[in-house]
Amino acid sequence: MSLTISLPSVLSRLTDGSRSLSASGATVGEAVADVTRRFPSLAPRLVDDSGQPYAFVTFYLNDEDIRFSGGFTAPVRDGDELTIVSAVAGG
Amino acid sequence: MTATLTSPTARSRVAPTLDRDELLRYGRHLLLPEVAIDGQRKLKSGRVLIVGAGGLGSPAALYLAAAGVGTIGLVDFDIVEVTNLQRQLLHGTSDVGRSKLDSARDRIHDTNPHVKLELHATRLTAENALTIIREYDVVLDGTDNFATRYLVNDACVLLGKPNVYGSIFRFDGQASVFATADGPCYRCIYPEPPPPGLVPSCAEGGVLGVLPGLVGTVQATEAIKLLLGIGRPLTGRLLLVNALDAEFRSVRVRRDPSCPACGTRELQSLVDYDQFCATSGGDGAGLDAVPQIEPRELAIRRASGEAIQLVDVREPHEWEIGHIDGATLIPLHRLKDRLRELDASAPVAVICKGGTRSALATRDLIDAGFGRVWSVSGGILRWSREVDADVPEY
Numbered sequence: 001m002s003l004t005i006s007l008p009s010v011l012s013r014l015t016d017g018s019r020s021l022s023a024s025g026a027t028v029g030e031a032v033a034d035v036t037r038r039f040p041s042l043a044p045r046l047v048d049d050s051g052q053p054y055a056f057v058t059f060y061l062n063d064e065d066i067r068f069s070g071g072f073t074a075p076v077r078d079g080d081e082l083t084i085v086s087a088v089a090g091g
Numbered sequence: 092m093t094a095t096l097t098s099p100t101a102r103s104r105v106a107p108t109l110d111r112d113e114l115l116r117y118g119r120h121l122l123l124p125e126v127a128i129d130g131q132r133k134l135k136s137g138r139v140l141i142v143g144a145g146g147l148g149s150p151a152a153l154y155l156a157a158a159g160v161g162t163i164g165l166v167d168f169d170i171v172e173v174t175n176l177q178r179q180l181l182h183g184t185s186d187v188g189r190s191k192l193d194s195a196r197d198r199i200h201d202t203n204p205h206v207k208l209e210l211h212a213t214r215l216t217a218e219n220a221l222t223i224i225r226e227y228d229v230v231l232d233g234t235d236n237f238a239t240r241y242l243v244n245d246a247c248v249l250l251g252k253p254n255v256y257g258s259i260f261r262f263d264g265q266a267s268v269f270a271t272a273d274g275p276c277y278r279c280i281y282p283e284p285p286p287p288g289l290v291p292s293c294a295e296g297g298v299l300g301v302l303p304g305l306v307g308t309v310q311a312t313e314a315i316k317l318l319l320g321i322g323r324p325l326t327g328r329l330l331l332v333n334a335l336d337a338e339f340r341s342v343r344v345r346r347d348p349s350c351p352a353c354g355t356r357e358l359q360s361l362v363d364y365d366q367f368c369a370t371s372g373g374d375g376a377g378l379d380a381v382p383q384i385e386p387r388e389l390a391i392r393r394a395s396g397e398a399i400q401l402v403d404v405r406e407p408h409e410w411e412i413g414h415i416d417g418a419t420l421i422p423l424h425r426l427k428d429r430l431r432e433l434d435a436s437a438p439v440a441v442i443c444k445g446g447t448r449s450a451l452a453t454r455d456l457i458d459a460g461f462g463r464v465w466s467v468s469g470g471i472l473r474w475s476r477e478v479d480a481d482v483p484e485y
Contacts, residue, residue, distance in 0.1 A: 054283075086285075087281040
């Protein structure tokens with residue numbers, strides 16, 4: 001399956017300036033692993049040492065939080081959009 | 092869904108009348124059937140607490156005051172610094188060095204003398220938060236650190252006060268309304284904070300000056316809607332703002348049944364939020380234990396001829412602002428790829444702007460086998476103040 005991943009702008013310097021990436025995989029976890037393979041410095045900003053999502057980074061598949069649909073095992077379909085949002089505290 | 096206030100205080104308060112001056116001042120509101128005189132009286136009887144008179148608090152306070160919100164509480168303990176002026180519109184050049192609350196009081200009074208201000212010149216803490224927040228109908232979170240954000244959230248959940256949330260970093264902003272009767276809270280989205288150092292602050296990573304204007308006015312809009320009981324609030328949605336792409340979109344957020352604050356309700360009182368934010372696991376934990384060197388000591392040792400490698404882990408655009416002669420620029424995210432440029436058998440001092448990135452880099456170098464490595468305490472900012480003013484602060 002092919003989907004689009006949107007990143008916060010702060011992470012785009014780790015992906016050669018791109019906020020929008022194409023990724024492939026049958027699940028959210030596989031799609032995330034696909035982009036972190038291509039951009040290894042992105043990995044520690046998205047997942048912990050065991051490859052699981054951090055509690056301060058939220059993954060929205062088609063605008064729904066994946067924590068309520070199986071987390072990284074949530075299946076993806078062609079054309080899905082995965083939006084990654086990281087906690088920020090600036091005010 | 093219509094926005095409503097659940098606070099019994101807000102519901103039972105008698106709405107005050109409007110005098111001739113106020114009828115004229117709020118004329119454009121009175122023309123809106125959704126506001127009209129009844130709504131304007133609700134605004135006048137409304138009490139909004141703004142936590143933080145900074146980037147988000149500035150536009151929020153100004154618009155809430157201009158709109159005629161009767162009582163605005165402000166919590167802040169900072170002094171106006173010149174670096175605030177790029178985005179914090181409550182404060183002007185002549186206010187540098189004054190307390191932010193004094194500056195805000197003057198500016199808000201000029202915007203609308205009908206507004207009653209309640210100034211809380213203190214840091215919001217687990218000891219005072221419930222007492223302060225209890226007196227308001229709506230809370231607007233304009234803080235600049237994770238510990239206070241969790242504190243504001245938990246206090247609002249415990250007291251049943253809507254928490255109008257906003258946060259910003261670089262070109263990205265977020266906004267939502269938490270802690271309403273059926274809606275989610277901040278912990279439902281972010282159960283734990285990032286470990287210290289992993290997510291830079293605006294002081295370290297920068298922020299587009301107009302961005303808090305965008306997000307803070309969204310927060311003010313939501314607070315006004317809550318007071319008026321009109322429209323569809325941002326409850327259950329997280330608004331994502333990207334200034335670079337001129338993109339505003341929202342994602343759905345749900346109450347997490349396992350959330351200790353609003354789900355299981357096992358969180359019955361406030362906790363130690365500094366501890367909560369300092370001890371979360373992950374990449375940045377334990378930075379306090381990283382070896383440090385004082386800027387003056389480093390300068391003396393380099394001047395005496397000691398062969399200390401000085402590595403600057405800031406970004407190239409920060410290096411252009413100013414750097415220390417003889418330093419080597421290796422941005423933090425490139426460090427692991429460029430380790431071979433350094434001599435692991437010789438001492439290394441690592442510097443950044445304020446000391447966070449250099450601490451992360453120091454820990455990485457120690458993990459990579461470097462025996463003598465220090466993070467320069469306070470970074471370029473302290474170097475500029477204590478060693479060489481020709482390297483500018485920013």
